[in-house]
Amino acid sequence: MSHAFHSSDASALRPSACPGLLRIVPALDGGLCRVKLAGGELSATQAFAMAGAIDEHASGVVDITNRANLQLRGVKRGHEAALVAALLDAGLGPQNAEHAFADDVRNVMVSPVAGRDANALYDTSALAGDLLTLLQGDTRFAALSPKFALMLDGGERLMMLDHPHDIWFSAMPQRDRPDVLFAIGLAGCPPVATDHDSALAAVTATDLATFTQALVHTFLDLAAPDDARMRDLLAAHSIENIIRHAEHRSGVSLLRDASIRGWRREPADAERRLGAHRQNDGQRWHVGAQPALGRMNSTTLRGLAELAGDNARATLRMTPWQSVLLTDIDTVNLDATLRKLEALGLATTADNPLTRVIACAGSAGCAKSQADTKADALKLAAQVPEHTQVHLSGCPRSCAAAHRAPYTLLAAADGHYDLYHTHDPRESNGFGRCIARGLTIDEAADALNASALPPTDEPFDA
Structure with missing residues (x-):
């Protein structure tokens, strides 16, 4: 055609x-x-x-x-x-x-091995297709932001669990039920650790698409003109109000009990x-x-x-x-x-260090970037320590990573970066806590390879 x-x-x-x-x-x-x-x-x-x-x-x-x-x-x-x-x-x-x-509106993330992963609880392939069809077929959804996104997790061992989504569904293991249940959450990601937000409720696989359509309509019913994402709606409306509105619209009754609130998703393996x-x-x-x-x-x-x-x-x-x-x-x-x-x-x-380094387009392709992150990332990869994951971002928008990486190098000037570490209780922003400023790539590699990073309360300057 x-x-x-x-x-x-x-x-x-x-x-x-x-x-x-x-x-x-x-x-x-x-x-x-x-x-x-x-x-x-x-x-x-x-x-x-x-x-x-x-x-x-x-x-x-x-x-x-x-x-x-x-x-x-x-x-x-x-x-x-x-x-x-x-x-x-x-x-x-x-x-x-x-x-x-x-x-x-075609924003539905599934596992890259959906329908193939031997560890999955549910093959999400057909259900993901149903979600894409309903999103594209409802003309009211033209009002959604191009970034409004859904996640459908079948419990695969290979699954990106760290990206926040406006709506997420995650398959739950069941013993006494013939149908599969999917936990539901808004403006976040499935809980893996105990300090993560719990699932709000659960829905059967049979009712999931119907409830999704009602939930997206609920977002549009309640959203102010400037509310682009679910997190914006949650700033003005309670989760319970949103869920009740979607239940009424869909005619679907969600399941809520202590086992759902206490459920934790099994860790994935990237x-x-x-x-x-x-x-x-x-x-x-x-x-x-x-x-x-x-x-x-x-x-x-x-x-x-x-x-x-x-x-x-x-x-x-x-x-x-x-x-x-x-x-x-x-x-x-x-x-x-x-x-x-x-x-x-x-x-x-x-074993290849290039699997542990990500970078945005950089100044060769983006006017907002402060450094040539692609070239600098290739240089850093030759020196990055084993098991260390590093994200190079040319500006604070963080286009290459939708979730916080263990280490981030945020460009401050051409060839110079501020180093952030996320696994720190004093982290202060989206990248974590700044532990060094103005590093060259070689200096950043030295800091990453150091046995201990600076313990001081203030970041040091290179």
């Missing part, structure tokens, strides 16, 4: 600085186009189409985002309509392409995004690898597409750790797949 894109399509979108498929926004290195992937999934055919599109209409570079989407950089002036048309023709747009808002792990059928494998700093060029994208095509049932899935998975790899192809991923320049084990 051919899709014509007109400038009026973009103008129909809600004003926002947030890029989308139909909303290409300017950046320092050209236009920025964000392609939202259902479940993070990209077929081999779509990967080939995207590689050709970015070579012809953009810079040939894509970044994997922390929401498991793809961000196409350097869109050439005058090529916007052609790029959008190519992406729509590849099936990379919303189900209802005639509704411009439908692209904005290292399972790398290497080979047997799937729930006991026969095939999912294989994960990390491109350096989450960035791929068209050659890498084509190489991944070829790998997926070489395995009859395989698909590519982006992850919120800015890595990529191939599902459904037969045992006979496992070693060759791992070798080909390494040959493409992707890391397949946590």
Whole structure:
């Protein structure tokens, strides 16, 4: 099917600085186009189409985002309509392409191994599809912010649990019930530790989509004009009022008892995004690898597409750790797949320090950035200590990480960073507590490698 894109399509979108498929926004290195992937999934055919599109209409570079989407950089002036048309023709747009808002609302995060994880309590694949369909099909949801997001957690061992979402659902283990229950929370994430907020209630899998639609309508019913996210609504309305309103709208009665309030989600294991792990059928494998700093060029994208095509049932899935998975790899192809991923320049084990460093676009691509974070991150990776995770951010917006990293280097000037540590009881802001200021990359590496960080109450200056 051919899709014509007109400038009026973009103008129909809600004003926002947030890029989308139909909303290409300017950046320092050209236009920025964000392609939202259902479940993070990209077929081999779509990967080939995207590689050709970015070579012809953009810079040939894509970044994997922390929401498991793809961000196409350097869109050439005058090529916007052609790029959008190519992406729509590849099936990379919303189900209802005639509704411009439908692209904005496709924000449902699931595990990158949904339907494949042997540890899952529930296969969320079909339910996630139901949620995407209802979000795109309700025209009232055009009033939602492009950042308004849902999480659907099936209890997989590989699941991003640290990103806050406007609404989250998490499967709960059941002994005496035939149906699966999903815990519910607002403006946060599932509780893993005892100091996290508890689940508010629980809903059956059968009623989850119906209740979700009512809950999103409740947000729009109660929200003030400036309330973009659920946390804004919670500042003016009690959780109980919001839940009661949604129950009344949906006709769904939620379950509330001490076992739900006391429930804690089993910890996840982010290292399972790398290497080979047997799937729930006991026969095939999912294989994960990390491109350096989450960035791929068209050659890498084509190489991944070829790998997926070489395995009859395989698909590519982006992850919120800015890595990529191939599902459904037969045992006979496992070693060759791992070798080909390494040959493409992707890391397949946590021993590679590039799997422990993330960075935003930096001053090479973003006018707000104070430093070339991508180049500095590559330099730091060669010196970062084992098991240490570091986030380099060019400005306080923290575009590369939706959750607080153990260590953050916040750019203060070109080549100089303030170092923050999150695991500190005196942490004072979104990055944690500042423990050093004005560090060069080499000085930051020395601080990270030091056996003890400064115990003083005030940060020291380099």
